[in-house]
Amino acid sequence: MSETSLTLEEIYKLALNALKINGCDEYNAEAVATTVTYAERDGSVSHGLFRIPGYVAALKSKKVKGDARPKNTFLSQNAIRVDGDYGFAPTAIKVGIPDLVKITKKHGVGVLTITNTHHFAALWHETEALAEENLIGIACTAYKPSVAPAGAKKPLFGTNPISFAWPRKNKTPVVYDMATSTMAMGEVQVAARDGHKVPFGTGLDKDGNKTDDPQAIANGGVLLTFGDYKGSAIAMMIELLAAGLVGDLFSFEAQKVDNNDGGPARGGEFIMSFSPELIAGENWNEHAEKFFKELSSMDGVRLPGQRRHNNRNDEGPRKINSELIEKIKNL
Numbered sequence: 001m002s003e004t005s006l007t008l009e010e011i012y013k014l015a016l017n018a019l020k021i022n023g024c025d026e027y028n029a030e031a032v033a034t035t036v037t038y039a040e041r042d043g044s045v046s047h048g049l050f051r052i053p054g055y056v057a058a059l060k061s062k063k064v065k066g067d068a069r070p071k072n073t074f075l076s077q078n079a080i081r082v083d084g085d086y087g088f089a090p091t092a093i094k095v096g097i098p099d100l101v102k103i104t105k106k107h108g109v110g111v112l113t114i115t116n117t118h119h120f121a122a123l124w125h126e127t128e129a130l131a132e133e134n135l136i137g138i139a140c141t142a143y144k145p146s147v148a149p150a151g152a153k154k155p156l157f158g159t160n161p162i163s164f165a166w167p168r169k170n171k172t173p174v175v176y177d178m179a180t181s182t183m184a185m186g187e188v189q190v191a192a193r194d195g196h197k198v199p200f201g202t203g204l205d206k207d208g209n210k211t212d213d214p215q216a217i218a219n220g221g222v223l224l225t226f227g228d229y230k231g232s233a234i235a236m237m238i239e240l241l242a243a244g245l246v247g248d249l250f251s252f253e254a255q256k257v258d259n260n261d262g263g264p265a266r267g268g269e270f271i272m273s274f275s276p277e278l279i280a281g282e283n284w285n286e287h288a289e290k291f292f293k294e295l296s297s298m299d300g301v302r303l304p305g306q307r308r309h310n311n312r313n314d315e316g317p318r319k320i321n322s323e324l325i326e327k328i329k330n331l
């Protein structure tokens with residue numbers, strides 16, 4: 001596999017141009033290109049430039065509006081709805097987060113429900129934005145079905161990611177961001193292509209038997225949730241929050257309306273934030289730091305988000321798959 005070095009600015013421009021040429025206005029293209037660039041910067045490669053062909057496919061098929069203008073509506077003093085205007089999620093998030101920060105700082109708790117949008121980015125972007133304001137953030141979203149609920153042999157859940165960020169004064173936040181499936185379907189497909197096994201129980205074959213054969217999972221089989229019925233309960237919760245509560249499509253409904261153009265399906269996102277200062281009191285940071293000190297001092301432990309934050313310190317160029325760069329230039 002050949003790779004080409006690109007600076008973060010070159011990555012941003014590559015993404016921005018591909019989006020603009022294919023129907024995104026500057027406002028929307030900037031939001032998506034920033035999310036993509038941050039993913040490359042932090043080493044979340046599966047949500048960086050790799051996603052641009054999918055974003056462009058959704059613009060070309062007109063599934064997604066490149067000139068979306070998301071708007072906030074206050075549902076209560078603590079709850080805001082962003083109507084994404086059928087654009088990409090990063091634009092709706094950019095519009096929603098500043099008001100979410102304001103209400104959370106005032107009332108201690110805030111909820112942001114995002115509807116009519118198309119999401120297939122990493123979620124740490126939004127929870128970290130809250131942590132940078134000294135707030136705790138939780139975000140989750142559903143997707144098209146590829147994961148079987150515990151006990152079932154057919155998919156109903158999406159890979160349904162959830163992210164949590166805890167702010168730390170003068171330090172990067174502690175952030176986790178993870179799919180609730182055992183593995184991303186893309187990784188299973190790569191293992192199938194390269195002839196590698198996956199851990200036993202990553203998914204089921206077409207007859208519903210647990211397997212370590214990625215071919216069997218990718219061709220007619222299904223993924224499972226992490227942690228058996230416990231992960232299944234969390235994936236179910238995400239369906240209920242990001243679709244039931246938000247008032248947008250469950251994964252099974254998103255599949256019915258999606259045109260399968262390779263771009264992100266329509267759906268909602270649920271974001272919640274808390275002010276530790278208002279809820280725990282002035283000493284919240286020092287108290288939590290004692291906990292992080294204990295945790296980090298244990299042999300073998302590293303804090304989630306640390307890998308990404310270490311990558312972020314490197315301001316130099318990133319190595320990008322050369323074929324992908326050509327593909328994006330030709331879009």
Ligand code: NDP
Nearest residue numbers: 119120121122123159161176177178179304305306307308
């Ligand atoms: P990973 O399994 O790679 O990582 C999950 C989390 O665990 C990360 O926060 C990671 O931190 C942390 N972590 C990993 N190893 C350790 C360790 N040894 N000790 C402590 N923490 C650790 O992520 P997934 O493959 O599950 O998800 C990847 C991305 O895909 C996410 O960003 C998610 O939002 C996105 N996604 C988006 C979807 C969408 O529809 N929008 C659908 C599904 C997934 P670190 O980053 O520092 O390694």
